[in-house]
Amino acid sequence: xxxxxxxxxxxxxxxxxxxxxxxxxxxxxxxxxxxxxxxxxxxxxxxxxxxxxxxxxxxxxxxxxxxxxxxxxxxxxxxxxxxxxxxxxxxxxxxxxxxxxxxxxxxxxxxxxxxxxxxxxxxxxxxxxxxxxxxxxxxxxxxxxxxxxxxxxxxxxxxxxxxxxxxxxxxxxxxxxxxxxxxxxxxxxxxxxxxxxxxxxxxx
Amino acid sequence: xxxxxxxxxxxxxxxxxxxxxxxxxxxxxxxxxxxxxxxxxxxxxxxxxxxxxxxxxxxxxxxxxxxxxxxxxxxxxxxxxxxxxxxxxxxxxxxxxxxxxxxxxxxxxxxxxxxxxxxxxxxxxxxxxxxxxxxxxxxxxxxxxxxxxxxxxxxxxxxxxxxxxxxxxxxxxxxxxxxxxxxxxxxxxxxxxxxxxxxxxxxxxxxxxxxxxxxxxxxxxxxxxxxxx
Numbered sequence: 045x046x047x048x049x050x051x052x053x054x055x056x057x058x059x060x061x062x063x064x065x066x067x068x069x070x071x072x073x074x075x076x077x078x079x080x081x082x083x084x085x086x087x088x089x090x091x092x093x094x095x096x097x098x099x100x101x102x103x104x105x106x107x108x109x110x111x112x113x114x115x116x117x118x119x120x121x122x123x124x125x126x127x128x129x130x131x132x133x134x135x136x137x138x139x140x141x142x143x144x145x146x147x148x149x150x151x152x153x154x155x156x157x158x159x160x161x162x163x164x165x166x167x168x169x170x171x172x173x174x175x176x177x178x179x180x181x182x183x184x185x186x187x188x189x190x191x192x193x194x195x196x197x198x199x200x201x202x203x204x205x206x207x208x209x210x211x212x213x214x215x216x217x218x219x220x221x222x223x224x225x226x227x228x229x230x231x232x233x234x235x236x237x238x239x240x241x242x243x244x245x246x247x248x
Numbered sequence: 249x250x251x252x253x254x255x256x257x258x259x260x261x262x263x264x265x266x267x268x269x270x271x272x273x274x275x276x277x278x279x280x281x282x283x284x285x286x287x288x289x290x291x292x293x294x295x296x297x298x299x300x301x302x303x304x305x306x307x308x309x310x311x312x313x314x315x316x317x318x319x320x321x322x323x324x325x326x327x328x329x330x331x332x333x334x335x336x337x338x339x340x341x342x343x344x345x346x347x348x349x350x351x352x353x354x355x356x357x358x359x360x361x362x363x364x365x366x367x368x369x370x371x372x373x374x375x376x377x378x379x380x381x382x383x384x385x386x387x388x389x390x391x392x393x394x395x396x397x398x399x400x401x402x403x404x405x406x407x408x409x410x411x412x413x414x415x416x417x418x419x420x421x422x423x424x425x426x427x428x429x430x431x432x433x434x435x436x437x438x439x440x441x442x443x444x445x446x447x448x449x450x451x452x453x454x455x456x457x458x459x460x461x462x463x464x465x466x467x468x469x470x471x472x473x474x475x476x477x
Contacts, residue, residue, distance in 0.1 A: 080466050083377050087322060094315055099307040102314075107305035116311050123318040131377040134452075134466040138292050142299035146265070149302070153267040182304060189300040210266040211301045217268050239262035240255060246297050 075140035083130035090127055097141075098123075101148040108152040108214030109159075118155045122148040153214050180208075195245035203238030206231055250280045250287055261290035265298060285402045370438075372448050374471035383469050386448055393424070393435040395448070401431025403452060410453045412463060415441035421449065426457040445473050 075096065081089035101122060105115040125147050133143050183193040196204050202224070209215045209223065217235065221228040251257050263269045264277050280287055369389035373382045386395040395411055403409045411433055412421035422441055427433045427450070442448075451458070452465040 083466075085377075087319070090322070091315065091319075094318070098310050098314070100302075102310040103307040104302050104305045106308050112311070115308075116314055119310055119314055120318050120321070124321050127322050131379060131468070134377075134468055139296045139299065142296045145299055145302045146295045149267065157271070183300055189303075192297060192300045207266065207298075208301065208304075210268050211298055212304045214267055235263065235266070235268055236259050239259050239266075242297075243255075243258050243262070243293075246293075 075144065079126070079130050079140055079143075080134050082127060083134045090123070090130075093126070093144075094123060097144055101144060104145055105148050105152040107212060108149065109156045111159075114155045114159055115152065118148060118152040121151040121155075125151065149214070156214055157216070180204075191246060195242050198245055199238050199241055200234070202226070202230070203234045203241065206234045207238050207242070210235065250277070250284060257287065257290050258293075261287060262294045264291055265294035282399075289405065369476045370442075370445065370473040371476050372471040372473045374448060374450060374469040376469055384450060384471070386471070386473070388438050388442070388473060390438075392437050393433075393439075395427065395433045397427075397431030401427075403427075403429075406455050407452050407465070408455050408457055409450050409468075410457050410463070412449045412451060412467075413439055413442045414447040414449060416444070416446055418446070420462060423458065423461060424448075426453070442473060445475060447472050 075093065078089045078093045078096075082093065098119065102115060102119050105118040105122070106112065109115045109118060122144075126144065129147075133140070180193055180196055183189045196207070199207070205224065206217075206220055209220050210217075215223065217231045218228060220226075221231045224231070226234075251260060260269075260273075260277065264274060269277065277287070277291075281291075370387070372386040372388070374384035374386065374395075375382055382398050384395055384397055384401070386393065388394075401409075409427040411424040411427055413424050414421045418441065422439065424435060424439065425433060448471055449463075449467045450469040451463040451467045453463070454465075458464050
């Protein structure tokens with residue numbers, strides 16, 4: 045679902061871009077290789093990373109901030125940070141897509157906490173609906189998604205809602221308390237207990 | 249304060265990833281990150297395991313000028329990347345297992361019999377690309393080679409750090425061995441290949457070292473050997 049109303053032109057643009065890039069970058073296929081190349085100072089690799097990942101990462105930032113201008117700032121900050129920290133990624137390894145999403149989420153959370161969030165119903169086109177538990181059905185049953193889905197489904201409903209609202213919508217505990225609605229103390233304990241149960245369910 | 253209790257640490261890391269920590273606690277976590285590998289692992293666990301939830305946010309087209317704004321803010325490629333490019337020039341070349349084994353045996357034999365003759369003294373400071381902070385320090389000379397961790401001496405879980413020498417003009421790095429978990433590797437003799445200088449590098453390899461005799465993982469620390477008096 046793309047609710048920005050901006051027309052897309054992916055395939056052709058991407059191919060044209062690939063042809064102007066150096067051989068080396070064109071052959072780098074995985075996100076991990078691109079991050080490693082960026083760590084060695086390749087701007088072309090960072091640009092390719094942007095081509096591949098910016099729509100997904102901008103979508104994550106927009107879901108959290110709900111305002112295009114703030115989401116765009118978060119996306120820009122994130123890519124500058126990806127450039128600066130790429131060497132850290134290569135040192136610690138890990139899953140590239142998760143590392144990228146983590147950076148954009150932290151930047152979006154920073155921005156939204158700074159700006160405050162009196163704007164929930166600002167723009168109906170962006171969707172003012174927070175994620176509800178049934179969205180778990182949209183998680184892939186396949187691969188790693190399956191484990192998370194199963195473990196989330198095993199949580200008490202309030203614990204699950206707290207974790208999904210915090211992760212996907214970037215809500216603070218006070219915002220979750222206002223939305224459910226529930227006392228702040230209950231939300232805090234649901235988050236804690238939910239994380240503990242998830243951890244023991246997900247642990248290999 | 250970062251809790252030592254495992255459950256509390258996992259909750260703290262989880263809340264850090266969810267973004268539900270109070271700003272002061274969050275800053276505390278960020279300040280502790282560089283010195284606390286367990287905390288970093290706990291955070292990486294949540295970042296990776298919760299990541300499928302990110303797919304619940306619909307993708308969207310960023311503003312067209314976003315990339316140009318990013319490009320304008322990127323600093324120039326750091327000088328450290330020059331050192332890593334040297335590494336890259338060591339071609340993506342793979343020895344067969346047999347050749348690697350033979351070469352390792354030759355190296356071991358060489359180390360055993362080479363005279364500890366008047367080799368010049370060298371020092372090297374190894375850094376992560378684009379980072380100023382020294383991570384490893386090496387001293388080399390007639391007494392051999394000693395590499396010690398200054399910071400970041402812990403390899404990721406189930407991985408090993410492996411030390412490599414790149415002789416001036418060499419086509420491929422030479423393994424100097426896997427660095428033990430205590431972050432200290434000592435060789436009795438300075439390998440001939442780098443007796444007149446060269447570059448040291450450390451890569452992340454499968455536990456126990458590269459199976460191919462050549463680096464298979466990312467090179468994470470690099471430093472030139474500098475002749476000392």
